[in-house]
Amino acid sequence: MATAIKKKKSLVKNLVRFSVNGTAVELEIGTLPHQVETAHTLAHTLRETLGLVGTKVTCDNGACGSCTVLMDGKAVLSCMTLTVECQGRSITTIEGLADPETGRLDPLQQSFIDHTAFQCGFCTPGMIMSAKALLADNPSPTEADVKEALSGNFCRCISHYQVLRAVMATAQGGE
Amino acid sequence: MKPFIHINALTVAEAVAALAAYDGRARLNAGGTDLMGLLKDEFLPEYPQAVINIKNVAGLDYIREEQGMLQIGALTRLSDIASSPLLRERYGALAEAAQAVASPQIRNVATLAGNLCQDVRCCYYRYPRHIGGPISCARKGNGPCLAVKGDNRNHAILEGRKCFAVCPSDTAVALALFDGQLLVAGSAGERRIAVRDFYTPLGNQLGKDELVREIELPAITASTRQTFHKFTLRKPIDFAVVSVATLITVVDGVCSDARIALGAVAPGVVRAAAAEEFLRGRTIDPASAARAGELALAGARPLSKNAYKIEIAKTLLKRALLGHPPAKPSQGIVHDKCPHVKTK
């Protein structure tokens, strides 16, 4: 029985296709260095295979939100997602926020700068991605909405207060 | 993570076949938020040979009413359960329980069946391989339960035997309240298991080739009052220290139906039958609510460090019955009053 399944599996082409920041990505599945292994997480693939190191890994175990990216517009944890299961998905990372043509920062990024909404900055990409998902869904959130949306994002430096201001300011159309 | 064979199942039958083929050495991957932890920390004696992705199994993501029964597909995400207007209105305790799980990012991918089938959180059991671990114990079939003499602050106060790890699932508590049933598919066909009976001292009732296909709940009469209270040291992320779900029907000031489910106090979900019985036909007031709490926890036999859970459970139940709102995280900051550095 096991062999039957393996056979069936080998008929499937060993490729995974998805898009990252609007660019189509096609990766071979296998064990060679340039390939994606079945056990690779999306966080690993983004950082090590695609070189998109803006996505940060803090706990690598689902608890901290540092690795948050958008999958089809929703905030998800890239450290808890298998790359081989991203077939057909559309992924947005922190690198995908600024305007690719002009390089202009996303208003949320600008607001984080204006409010110094970070200290060590390691949690910041994840924070921004969670906030981005919220604002896409709910352009004028209350402060409680923002806290709820960011409640899975760890920040040890306690930049929360300044982050809240930065997100609220963006939601209100910037200051 | 160590390598594994990855299988994409597109139907329930394919998933069942793959499970059967690997004879206990494959794991289903639904949302993956629990499975990844298992794969990363390698805390089990055996690493799975294969991971069967069931995300793409069609037709398992729904919330619908059929002949008075509420049916929820196994792959329905917790975020959808938490925000479903139907559930919010009629099965509020379930929506609240789903909302109480983990964090927004996890709820966006975590599934209901995954939540029910997740492994226990006992700190000995989950001790990661790569810092000198893993630790063997009774649940792993090797040695005594370490929690009994060790740190058991999060362990069972009721019904523990051999293993004192508690059922970590929040949604199970609400589902047991509604007398929910799991529709389980396996090589030998389908069967039903009541959520109340699903958890066993060392695991759950699923056979090696079985998976949960659907969760079914009987109809709920409109005028019930439902609550879900979850006690944690902080919100969110945390697993329950104790949770309590209640469903109360009051007619003319008298309780005609009472259902009480306790979570994180036992290896499974506990329905407090004696307390339910006691409340039927009574008015709910501080005295009867407190009495119900006593009855619900009457059988508690705490370990060395978890007696505090008894007090918490009693209190949560009493408050739930009296209609106190669940405790919200302590917070008071208002945007324009955010702290600024103030100078003289």
Next chain:
Amino acid sequence: MAEVYRFIGKPTRRKDAVEVVTGTTQYLDDIRFPDLLHGKVLRSPHPHAIIKKIDKSRAEQLPGVKAILTWQDVPDWKGGTPRVVRILDRKVRYVGDAVALVAATSAQIAKEALGLIDVEYELLPAVFDVEEVMKPGAPQLYDELPGNIVTPGTPAFGHSCLTEVVMGDVEQGFREAEVISEGTFGYENIPNPIPPEPPGAVAIWEEPNRVTLWVSNQASYLDKILLFHVFGKKVEVRTHGAACGGSFGTKLMSWQVQTYATLLSRATGRPVKIIFSKEEHIAAFVLRPGSRMQARVGMKKDGTVTAVSGTWLVDTGYYSATTQAQVAVGCGEIQLMTRCANWDLKTAIICTNRNASGSVRGFGGQELKCSFIPVLCLAMEKLDIDPVDFIKKNYVKPGDGYFWRDGLWYTYRGIDYSDAMDQGAMRFGWREKWQGWLKPSSVDGSKRRGVGVGVHGNADIGEDSSEAWVRLNPDGSALLYSCITEHGTGQRSNYVKMVAEVLQLPMERVTVTPADSLINPFEYGPFGSRGTYAIGSAAIAAAEDARRQLLELVAPRLDAKPEELETVDGVVFVRDSPERKIKWGAIGYDRTVMGYGRFDPDFTLANCMITFVEVEVDTETGKVDLLQVVNTTDVGQIIDPPGLEGQLNGCLGSSGIDSALFEETILDHSSGHILNANMIDYKWRTFSELPPIDNIVLETPVASHRFKAIGVGEVATSPGPMAVLMAVSNALGVWLHEYPVTPERVLKALGKLPAMTRTGGAQ
């Protein structure tokens, strides 16, 4: 009133802001190295054991494995204070201790190889309690440390390093006392600051004896010096401090991971990277020291402390690196908050079979005070003294003296913080909320509120030396050479700001070198709260020196004396006739001007932080909620308001206030395992649980440097924990003396827990 500056005191954009928000900041793991190998550490399952046999043959056969090192393969390099900790030893001393190092072509292969190394251990008894471990017959961790007592004092602080506070006549002091309190209290939950970025290093070894390291660290230059000594002074070390994803003091101790990477690179001839997993970070990297203090305090009705005696036991885990320094600083700090003429305070640092303690924000003082203040509280209660009055009366005042870390006596010449204390008390509403000891400020059914206050201050704001260069370029820009990593405080930008202010250059035209020990002058590093005063002084002095040289150079061209000149925006002009001006370029395209600045230690200034908290305790569930926090301080002059706010808000996390509420490292006292080495079970504060914080910051000019500022960031975490304990005790009307105040402890204090519990297994 503070002076008005062009940049100082204004919110300015952090130099690295765009990189941070676009994800382009290069933290260690983001830097790419060609031909890189990945290192992993095999860790001990036992808290105390001798390695009888290691067989690495199976692991060596795994394709991709390039080196496996065990204690038999490594040089006799040693770290710790005293230097007794081998990089890999024949003995393991805690669950998680390094047994072997593996380098392989991928992290996964390295990890797999760990599982193929066969180790045979001879188990030894282990001890986890500071008092048990000192008993005769207790297991010995090191031959060099009889009785498991670590040699007191650190050579870094000189031969008279402070190890105790002994002065006056305590017997006389106790006779004068109107009340004597005593007790043994602890702060033993060994919380972990857990910065998000785990510790790690990349090493490139070059034969015969040179290593270059990239490190997630807090003090790059110090690493270089430390490692040089660890490597037996035989290896030339160069360190690059990458952007650091948080440290909170802990990454002063990343020497071990650096030595691992170095040894593996030396063995393979290739660059090797080791980054700890979060589990390793929590279970096998720095914790706060455990602190237990038996103390006796004599006090008078007016709050005068007449005598302090006692013993402070510090549990440093399986070895000590900075603990002696923490004890020295702690002994200094206790004097800052307790004006008292008669002292007999002894200390001992003790090794136990758990993960090591090390440097953490609050550096000794937080640990000591968390154990000491409960004893003071007992005396205050008997005498009905308001703790705010006590703190005001007893915090160091100009003219007071203290023994500081080098064992020498210093006279304080800083500001009086009474005003800041008053302002804070007012903002908090202390006078209205304080009802007396063990009295709640309000009761609403099962919810009881209570208030508490804590204080902390440190004379290390001027500790250690710093050097800097400032180079002026003919294009009107300046470069600051300072070996500073950015670990979240924003200080790299603040030094730029100081230099920009001195030179009157737009901040965009001032940059700072990377924290590379090869190109920069000596720098101790931004810790304690020394950044603003100590490092700032060096940067300012270097900028002033460069400016002076520049003006001297161009004076002849303007036909003026250097003293008559000013420079703004890269143009030099005559102060009284600004039309006589010349661009910096006038020095010639083939010339730069280099200024040098140095700061030498000054222990005569101290900062001060007071934290007020209000808590609400649910007496039915035992849950404690933090309702309000007011921090109050005086910094002389704010350099960067948002940066300072961030530091002060940081009071909650990184094992600060929350170490009294829910943060703790759970150690199994029979097996030695850390049971919550993950970020679900180790609790940290979330967005959903933010109390209102008010930060009251006064600006009374301090005689520090040109900008009259001192630093305060480090100490923000320190007063909070003791304030929480006080507040909860007041809310409940019974003393709680253990950290953190879990529901179990609260319910127990209220007598609500049944005495009988089940102890057996299956029944």
